Amino acid sequence: MNAQRIAIIDVSSILEEMSDYKVAQQEVDKIASAWRQEIGVEYDKIKSLYNKYQAEQVLLSEDAKAEKENEIMEAEKTVREMQKQRFGPDGDLFKKRQELVQPIQEKVYSTIEEYATDRGYDIIFDKAGSAGILFTSDEYDKTGEVKRKLGLK
Template sequence: MKKIILMSFMLIATLTASAQKFALLDMEYIMKNIPAWERANEQINQTSKKWQAEVEALNNEAATLYKNYQNEAAFLSNEQKKSRQEAIMNKEKEAAELRKKYFGPEGELFKKRESLIAPIQEDIYNVVKEISLLRGYSLVLDRASDTAIIFGSPKIDISNEVLEKLGYGR
């Protein structure tokens, strides 16, 4: 903890010693005040729940097939056992593939999130860049995501200005 505090003071001292200007913003605050962000998140959550239900339905089918197999295994021939085992494995594989398709690293949920949220983030970035160039800020820190910021004066917080330029003024 002492190292983080010391590093923060060193960063601030370095920035102020070279007469550089900096600002803070709170991305969480900004996002909460943009209705399109809330709508995008709600749409992503609804889609995610729908897709999760599809995956769970396949997993439940596989579990039911397995339970039925266990109950009937004593009465099945070797060929029937093999056939049922293959059906269970195929259903489990189908569920795993669907999970990967929807929730994998480059799956449908990732693509949907990118298509809905990336434009909003780009707008915010452009406004922050515009304000920074206008005011001569060399550095803008996000107080919501940086744990090294212990205190930030409200005088250097540009969150409301960003919201105003985006058309969501207070």
């Protein structure tokens, strides 16, 4: 068996020099900033509701107090939901980043795969560490053998 040919590539530095990647990142940042501002405005409204409630509380009946408290809690719940929808793990920002950035990343990864195949590399690692292994020749994937050893298909 021949020695494995291994290469290291810094994907971050490649992406940082790609103008379309920079533009996509700026767009994502701009959207995130606008959404943070939108959520900030909603929190300011809640603070205003709470301050008004604090000032009027002595004049309110128990029912009116409970109603105002519920109104504030509902507003907080609504803004937390908005925050989750915008910035949660599968939220709008995640989807927007995928839509704008993923095609550029895929272009880089397919170029790396093509480079590896053309130059005869067996394994390519990401120096930045975010992706780990970028390319590996199928002959080095021993997952099937381990599965068979465990009695799996």
